Amino acid sequence: MSGNGNGHAYKVVLGYGTCGIAAGATAVKEALEQEVESGGYDVDLDIAGCMGLCFKEPVVEIFDRDGCSVVYGDITAKKVPQLLEEHVGKGQVIEDWVVKKSEDPNACDGDFLANQLRVVLRNCGKINPESIEEYIEIGGYEAARKALTSMTPEEVIDEVSTSGIRGRGGAGFPTGTKWGFARKSPGDEKYLICNADEGDPGAFMDRSVLEGDPHTVLEGMILAGFAIGARQGYIYCRAEYPLALKRLDIAIEECHQKGFLGENIFGSDWSFDVKVKKGAGAFVCGEETAMMASIEGQRGMPKPRPPFPANSGLWGKPTNINNVETFAAIPWIIAEGGEKYADIGTEKSKGTKVFCLAGKVRRTGLAEVPMGYTLRQVIFDVGGGIAGGREFKAVQMGGPSGGCLPAEKLDTQVDYDQITAAGAIIGSGGMIVADNRTCMVDLARYFLSFTQDESCGKCTPCRIGTKRMLEILERICEGKGEPEDIEKLQILAGDIKDASLCALGGTAPNPVLTTLRYFKDEYEDHILNHKCAAGSCPALITLYIDAETCTGCAACVKVCPTDAITGEKKEPHVIDAEACIRCKMCLSRCPSESIIAE
Amino acid sequence: MEHECTCSTKFADVDDLRPLEEIIERYGSEKGALIPLLQEAQDAYGYLDEKIMREIAKRAGYQFSQVFGVATFFAQFRLKPIGEYLIKVCHGTACHVAGATQITDEVANQLGIKEGETTPDNKFTLESVMCLGACALAPIMVVGDDTHGKLKPTSIKKVLKHYAGPSGSQASEGDDAE
Ligand SMILES: Cc1cc2nc3c(=O)[nH]c(=O)nc-3n(C[C@H](O)[C@H](O)[C@H](O)COP(=O)(O)O)c2cc1C
Ligand code: FES
Numbered sequence: 108m109s110g111n112g113n114g115h116a117y118k119v120v121l122g123y124g125t126c127g128i129a130a131g132a133t134a135v136k137e138a139l140e141q142e143v144e145s146g147g148y149d150v151d152l153d154i155a156g157c158m159g160l161c162f163k164e165p166v167v168e169i170f171d172r173d174g175c176s177v178v179y180g181d182i183t184a185k186k187v188p189q190l191l192e193e194h195v196g197k198g199q200v201i202e203d204w205v206v207k208k209s210e211d212p213n214a215c216d217g218d219f220l221a222n223q224l225r226v227v228l229r230n231c232g233k234i235n236p237e238s239i240e241e242y243i244e245i246g247g248y249e250a251a252r253k254a255l256t257s258m259t260p261e262e263v264i265d266e267v268s269t270s271g272i273r274g275r276g277g278a279g280f281p282t283g284t285k286w287g288f289a290r291k292s293p294g295d296e297k298y299l300i301c302n303a304d305e306g307d308p309g310a311f312m313d314r315s316v317l318e319g320d321p322h323t324v325l326e327g328m329i330l331a332g333f334a335i336g337a338r339q340g341y342i343y344c345r346a347e348y349p350l351a352l353k354r355l356d357i358a359i360e361e362c363h364q365k366g367f368l369g370e371n372i373f374g375s376d377w378s379f380d381v382k383v384k385k386g387a388g389a390f391v392c393g394e395e396t397a398m399m400a401s402i403e404g405q406r407g408m409p410k411p412r413p414p415f416p417a418n419s420g421l422w423g424k425p426t427n428i429n430n431v432e433t434f435a436a437i438p439w440i441i442a443e444g445g446e447k448y449a450d451i452g453t454e455k456s457k458g459t460k461v462f463c464l465a466g467k468v469r470r471t472g473l474a475e476v477p478m479g480y481t482l483r484q485v486i487f488d489v490g491g492g493i494a495g496g497r498e499f500k501a502v503q504m505g506g507p508s509g510g511c512l513p514a515e516k517l518d519t520q521v522d523y524d525q526i527t528a529a530g531a532i533i534g535s536g537g538m539i540v541a542d543n544r545t546c547m548v549d550l551a552r553y554f555l556s557f558t559q560d561e562s563c564g565k566c567t568p569c570r571i572g573t574k575r576m577l578e579i580l581e582r583i584c585e586g587k588g589e590p591e592d593i594e595k596l597q598i599l600a601g602d603i604k605d606a607s608l609c610a611l612g613g614t615a616p617n618p619v620l621t622t623l624r625y626f627k628d629e630y631e632d633h634i635l636n637h638k639c640a641a642g643s644c645p646a647l648i649t650l651y652i653d654a655e656t657c658t659g660c661a662a663c664v665k666v667c668p669t670d671a672i673t674g675e676k677k678e679p680h681v682i683d684a685e686a687c688i689r690c691k692m693c694l695s696r697c698p699s700e701s702i703i704a705e
Numbered sequence: 706m707e708h709e710c711t712c713s714t715k716f717a718d719v720d721d722l723r724p725l726e727e728i729i730e731r732y733g734s735e736k737g738a739l740i741p742l743l744q745e746a747q748d749a750y751g752y753l754d755e756k757i758m759r760e761i762a763k764r765a766g767y768q769f770s771q772v773f774g775v776a777t778f779f780a781q782f783r784l785k786p787i788g789e790y791l792i793k794v795c796h797g798t799a800c801h802v803a804g805a806t807q808i809t810d811e812v813a814n815q816l817g818i819k820e821g822e823t824t825p826d827n828k829f830t831l832e833s834v835m836c837l838g839a840c841a842l843a844p845i846m847v848v849g850d851d852t853h854g855k856l857k858p859t860s861i862k863k864v865l866k867h868y869a870g871p872s873g874s875q876a877s878e879g880d881d882a883e
Contacts, residue, residue: 130855162841311838405739690810
């Protein structure tokens with residue numbers, strides 16, 4: 108953007124996505140509105156989606172007339188008067204609160220952004236997602252206009268094929284090839300679906316894109332609809348994302364007003380429209396055949412493929428499904444050219460991928476990096492390493508279908524094939540970082556309880572097999588594991604992988620298999636020594652108080668549900684191991700971190 | 706705005722079929738409209754009473770088994786009434802790793818109910834949900850329409866207090882960010 112886009116001395120932009128709101132952005136918004144009014148500041152207030160700096164939310168970015176900006180983090184309503192008074196009133200930057208300055212990309216935590224390359228997230232946090240004008244001002248809808256008025260559908264598909272982009276929904280299927288199938292499939296009535304179900308716990312890039320830049324996704328869909336010959340598109344968005352749903356509705360309405368959706372788009376003879384379908388809470392509906400069943404109003408159960416959606420999809424018609432992030436990259440590819448996209452990345456994985464950094468990493472948030480970065484670069488250079496000075500133990504990638512990679516795999520490049528070879532999958536791009544307090548057996552149990560719960564029940568290997576595996580894992584976590592259990596898990600895992608109807612069951616054993624591959628000693632420790640070294644599994648740990656550091660504040664005594672903690676005031680306390688039920692309520696209460704779980 | 710209407714009569718009574726008629730009217734004979742129909746009915750009544758599901762089947766032309774099948778398949782549909790505020794504690798991976806179990810335990814403790822239950826005064830219902838997409842601020846909990854992040858067991862009491870006043874008198878959102 109040139110300047111700050113209007114005549115005001117400053118433009119103040121508040122990050123107003125779900126994460127910002129969760130961190131208190133609503134109170135900041137009210138405070139900003141109030142202060143600007145009462146202080147009479149010459150300021151244009153605006154909102155934007157998530158910038159990806161989630162660890163610093165609520166985030167406020169202030170632009171001056173030249174377009175130079177300063178990003179402030181951890182802003183609270185209380186800080187707002189001072190922020191406006193110093194920065195806007197006196198033109199003085201409050202250095203202590205700065206996350207990033209435009210002339211100095213390395214300021215403080217600026218390397219979180221400096222180490223990224225943003226294609227999909229190019230507008231997130233920069234424009235007001237509820238204003239089509241702001242999107243148009245930065246070149247939005249030009250790619251769609253160009254394609255619809257001067258390209259053939261085949262040329263659009265060629266450009267996408269040249270880019271080498273592979274679907275970002277998990278399986279990594281080449282998008283150009285998929286569109287080619289749908290284009291060639293006979294029939295006049297075809298459908299396009301945007302998969303915004305984002306069921307993988309720990310992934311939130313689709314939400315961030317939908318909340319921060321919904322028009323990019325719509326533009327990608329207009330291009331795809333034109334390329335394959337679909338006149339009706341659906342966005343299947345999970346109900347857990349109310350803000351994304353609201354912004355999509357606004358964006359679609361704006362498109363109708365501008366004539367970018369509807370009849371004869373951009374004056375061409377092409378017509379295309381988009382409807383939003385709200386999910387109803389079923390992980391399996393992220394699978395394409397289950398999703399189509401759900402759009403048709405049935406229970407979301409997968410069907411065997413073939414027939415593939417390209418031949419017989421929604422209401423039996425040729426259908427093409429892509430993920431939100433895939434669609435969001437398309438306008439860039441058409442505008443900048445497929446070759447430019449293909450220049451980024453590795454031989455077989457092109458372009459950039461958005462990863463969601465969460466868990467025990469210092470800077471949690473969105474990291475869009477070129478394919479080929481190493482895990483170490485993503486977690487340590489972008490993510491800043493492990494929080495609280497602890498030790499890196501593993502990174503979980505690909506959610507319930509994925510796996511955990513240990514420290515010795517940190518130099519693996521993020522590339523579909525290399526991550527798969529290492530034992531995990533890129534999947535949707537969730538990266539949950541675990542430190543030495545995370546128990547890998549418990550994590551495997553957690554994922555199995557997830558898949559077991561989400562199994563639709565149609566096929567037996569998935570319905571019953573995951574239940575048996577879960578029972579074994581629960582038993583191990585309770586200290587009742589048997590030495591044969593490891594082999595039993597492996598056999599069951601193989602059977603479930605081979606015999607399940609859809610990829611939900613087919614990939615469900617993965618979290619168990621990779622933890623067995625890299626952390627077998629932890630399973631053995633649980634089974635043979637009845638120990639959980641991470642201090643996590645309640646049945647296998649003892650809680651005690653470090654007498655050296657305990658200040659005798661009695662905070663723990665107040666919360667202990669079984670009155671297991673005793674001691675004189677201001678003297679070290681003790682936990683009665685017999686009475687302790689290891690609920691760990693006391694752990695988070697202790698101001699001196701004197702309670703130890705082992 | 707985050708908190709719009711929190712009046713105590715948030716949901717329609719299941720004996721009053723007017724809201725349902727209006728919903729069915731709006732969807733008419735749209736293809737595949739069963740899920741949105743149920744979603745809107747639940748928004749209007751707070752849950753899906755058997756009576757409502759039977760009416761939907763009859764008026765919108767479905768088998769009751771079809772309606773019931775869909776309503777029990779999806780996690781979002783509830784067959785029992787809920788309190789004024791639905792508390793959803795996230796148990797997605799990031800929140801699990803960050804201690805979601807202790808958050809649920811603490812909420813349950815404070816309210817004296819178990820997961821899936823409603824307080825006797827009909828104020829709160831406690832549920833566990835999968836990822837809410839704010840993983841970077843884990844652990845996460847949603848109360849009504851408000852998302853609360855970076856929770857600690859010690860912060861639960863304050864969050865709940867905020868909603869605990871008489872019906873509809875929710876205290877204004879203070880500066881409760883860390
Ligand atoms: C159990 C299961 C859950 C899935 N969940 C999602 C999801 O939440 N979002 C998504 O985009 N794809 C999901 N997929 C993959 C889709 O079936 C499909 O491959 C994808 O949407 C295709 O888009 P793409 O080619 O752009 O990757 C899931 C697959 C399975 C088997
Ligand atoms: S895991 Fe809780 S918000 Fe994603």
